[in-house]
Amino acid sequence: AQSVTxxxxxxxxxxxxxxxxxxxxSYGATPYLFWYVQSPGQGLxxxxxxxxxxxxxxxxxxxxxxxxxxxxxxxxxxxxxxxxDAAEYFCAVKGNFGNxxxxxxxxxxxxxxx
Amino acid sequence: DTEVTQTPKxxxxxxxxxxxxxCEQHMGHRAMYWYKQKAKKPPELMFVYSxxxxxxxxxxxxxxxxxxxxxxxxxxxxxxxxxxxSALYLCASSQGGQGTYEQYFGPGTRLTVT
Numbered sequence: 012a013q014s015v016t017x018x019x020x021x022x023x024x025x026x027x028x029x030x031x032x033x034x035x036x037s038y039g040a041t042p043y044l045f046w047y048v049q050s051p052g053q054g055l056x057x058x059x060x061x062x063x064x065x066x067x068x069x070x071x072x073x074x075x076x077x078x079x080x081x082x083x084x085x086x087x088x089x090x091x092x093x094x095x096d097a098a099e100y101f102c103a104v105k106g107n108f109g110n111x112x113x114x115x116x117x118x119x120x121x122x123x124x125x
Numbered sequence: 126d127t128e129v130t131q132t133p134k135x136x137x138x139x140x141x142x143x144x145x146x147x148c149e150q151h152m153g154h155r156a157m158y159w160y161k162q163k164a165k166k167p168p169e170l171m172f173v174y175s176x177x178x179x180x181x182x183x184x185x186x187x188x189x190x191x192x193x194x195x196x197x198x199x200x201x202x203x204x205x206x207x208x209x210x211s212a213l214y215l216c217a218s219s220q221g222g223q224g225t226y227e228q229y230f231g232p233g234t235r236l237t238v239t
Contacts, residue, residue, distance in 0.1 A: 045227060054129075054215055054230040055168070101167055112181065113228055115167035 013038040013104045017116035024092050025124050032087040032119050034102030043105040044085040045113070046076055050098045058100075061085060072096070097123045128152075129231035131216050137237045140206060146234045148199040148216030156221030157199040158228065159191060162213045174199060175221050206238045 014037040024030050036042055043062050047055040059070025066078040076087045085102060102116040129150045138144050148157065156175045160168035173181035174193040188210075190202040199216055213233045220226040 047230075052213070052233075052235065054131075054232040055217075057227055057229065060227050112170060112173070118165075118167055 013042065013106055013114045015102050015104050015114055015116035017100075017102055017119050019119045020117070021120045021122065023122045023124060026094055027091050030087075030089045030092045030096070030121070032100050032102075032121070034085045034087065034116060035083050036085060036102075036104045037083065038104055038106065041080070044076075044078060045103040045105070046070065046074070046085075046087050047101045047103060047115075048072075048098045049101065049118075055101065058087070092121075092123055094123045094125075097121055129216055129218055129229050131214075131231040131234050133234060134232070135235045135237075137239060138203065138206065139239055140208075142206075143202070143204045145203065146201040146214055146216075146236075148201075148218075148231055149197055150218040150229070151197055152218065152229070153196075154218035154220050154229075155196060156219045156226075157193060158217040158219075159189075159199070159201050160215040160217065160230075162215055162233070168215055172201075203236075206236075208238050211236055211238045 016035045018033050045060045046058040048058050049055045058074050059068050059076055061068050061078045069075050074089050076085055078085050100119045103113050105113050132147045158173050159171040161171055162168045170183050171185045172191045177193045188205050192200040213235055215233045216231040217228040219228045
């Protein structure tokens with residue numbers, strides 16, 4: 012069965028500083044990987060996705076993520092955070108055998124300080 | 126357009142009431158999902174409809190009854206709920222089938238059971 016681990020429950024970053032959110036997955040083959048962001052009381056917005064090909068993927072709002080098969084990781088990065096980036100971030104994995112189920116990590120809450 | 130809409134935004138209901146949550150998408154997606162999300166937790170899958178047929182029921186209590194009247198609409202009928210059912214209910218859609226398709230989420234319905 013697939014699983015996702017987000018080791019950091021809460022991260023605090025100064026506005027303008029760089030950001031890296033960690034995500035490790037467990038899956039027997041090449042997974043399909045996603046990052047979603049959720050502002051308080053809102054739905055989830057897709058930031059980016061990895062299916063195959065180039066291991067560095069670009070997303071919306073200036074985010075990028077790198078797929079590293081050797082480390083089973085798909086970390087999310089942003090070179091300079093803005094106060095509006097404060098939110099909950101979820102990494103998710105989906106199997107590639109037609110299974111529609113998406114498995115989420117427990118999430119990382121990002122706080123931005125001035 | 127990647128919009129999934131949900132109504133109502135907020136719902137307060139007593140334990141003896143019957144109510145329904147509605148979800149709509151016009152992206153031509155053929156898979157639709159209901160998730161339940163408690164505070165500070167990731168979304169939990171409840172149901173999946175694929176090509177208007179129920180394909181996954183994650184052992185959800187019968188007081189939750191999904192319905193997919195057509196490929197654009199998804200309902201969740203609620204009856205005799207318990208206070209612990211209070212949560213954010215999220216709808217999502219994807220292109221469905223065997224492909225590598227991402228899920229798009231609606232803004233959610235905040236449900237309070239009194």
